[in-house]
Amino acid sequence: MVKQFGLRPFHRMHDGILIHITLDEWPADVPLPEGIKLLETDDGVVHPFWRIVLEPNRTIEAIGGMFRMNCSLDATSKKFEHVMQNVGWKSNGMLFQEERRTTFRYTHSVEDAYVEVSLLQSKDLETTRVTIRRVVKHPYAPPIAEEESVEENVEPALEEVAK
Amino acid sequence: MRANQSLKSINYFPLFGVAGIALIFLYIALNAPQVTQSSARQAQLASGTEGLLKQTALHLSKMEGGASVGGFPGFEPPDDDERYKRKVEKSTASGEEVNTWVKEINNFLRQIANKNPGVTLEKILEKQGLTSEQITSFSNALKDVHLNASTRVGYGVQESTAKTLEELMRLLGVGTW
Numbered sequence: 001m002v003k004q005f006g007l008r009p010f011h012r013m014h015d016g017i018l019i020h021i022t023l024d025e026w027p028a029d030v031p032l033p034e035g036i037k038l039l040e041t042d043d044g045v046v047h048p049f050w051r052i053v054l055e056p057n058r059t060i061e062a063i064g065g066m067f068r069m070n071c072s073l074d075a076t077s078k079k080f081e082h083v084m085q086n087v088g089w090k091s092n093g094m095l096f097q098e099e100r101r102t103t104f105r106y107t108h109s110v111e112d113a114y115v116e117v118s119l120l121q122s123k124d125l126e127t128t129r130v131t132i133r134r135v136v137k138h139p140y141a142p143p144i145a146e147e148e149s150v151e152e153n154v155e156p157a158l159e160e161v162a163k
Numbered sequence: 164m165r166a167n168q169s170l171k172s173i174n175y176f177p178l179f180g181v182a183g184i185a186l187i188f189l190y191i192a193l194n195a196p197q198v199t200q201s202s203a204r205q206a207q208l209a210s211g212t213e214g215l216l217k218q219t220a221l222h223l224s225k226m227e228g229g230a231s232v233g234g235f236p237g238f239e240p241p242d243d244d245e246r247y248k249r250k251v252e253k254s255t256a257s258g259e260e261v262n263t264w265v266k267e268i269n270n271f272l273r274q275i276a277n278k279n280p281g282v283t284l285e286k287i288l289e290k291q292g293l294t295s296e297q298i299t300s301f302s303n304a305l306k307d308v309h310l311n312a313s314t315r316v317g318y319g320v321q322e323s324t325a326k327t328l329e330e331l332m333r334l335l336g337v338g339t340w
Binding site for chain 1: 252258300
């Protein structure tokens with residue numbers, strides 16, 4: 001972790017930064033169904049993260065979190081289907097289905113964005129672990145280097161003076 | 164007449180005999196290629212890859228509640244260790260444990276990548292005989308593990324462990340985001 005002297009703690013990753021967020025900061029466009037709780041482990045609650053990945057021609061913004069629902073996989077998937085459709089995400093359906101695991105994918109109609117909801121039902125069928133990732137890809141064009149842009153502007157002006 | 168009839172039956176015999184043999188060949192032709200294709204696929208995999216894939220699936224399963232991953236058998240925690248069983252089945256492992264488990268997965272993935280240079284995980288699993296749905300299940304388990312590790316960065320999971328996993332996923336053509 002980078003020394004805590006900024007507005008909030010963040011982790012420097014090899015390709016960007018990672019910030020842990022609270023449940024209040026979870027994006028409103030990925031509504032969480034009623035009764036969902038953050039996953040609790042032997043270390044305590046696992047907080048979601050906000051990751052910014054810097055690539056030469058795009059910036060990737062990923063938000064991920066792990067949760068638990070006190071109901072079966074079927075009931076959880078129905079709840080997610082309902083809340084996601086209410087905010088306009090287009091369902092691409094199930095990516096795969098195994099005995100206790102499945103993943104749903106949703107895409108956005110305008111932005112280059114998707115949400116993947118992975119569900120894992122516990123062996124006793126009582127709870128379902130929910131893993132959510134919301135990924136937005138922002139295209140990026142690096143600004144033209146200062147020298148190049150100055151040369152482009154100066155050359156026509158010099159031609160004018162020569163005339 | 165009798166002689167004629169018996170002659171006719173003798174004349175037809177080679178015809179039925181040929182048809183019968185043709186049917187047998189057709190049966191073999193329909194069934195044999197599946198066997199030879201399957202063994203050919205297996206043969207294309209670098210030696211030791213199958214075992215490494217099984218080990219990877221088993222370790223992924225440990226982080227996926229012991230559920231089956233890509234059709235491989237799920238991880239069964241020992242019955243006499245209730246604490247360990249709960250960690251696996253309820254995904255309550257600590258950050259440090261997740262770090263260790265991800266390192267193990269990284270180790271298997273690195274060996275798979277080294278044995279099959281330039282080949283994607285999808286292709287490797289295809290050669291192993293997995294269906295497209297099973298391949299997606301395998302890749303998604305890897306993505307879940309990646310997300311699990313990302314949530315614990317700074318809380319037991321080292322940045323270098325997460326970085327290695329991402330590099331290996333990229334090398335094997337599995338999208339991280």
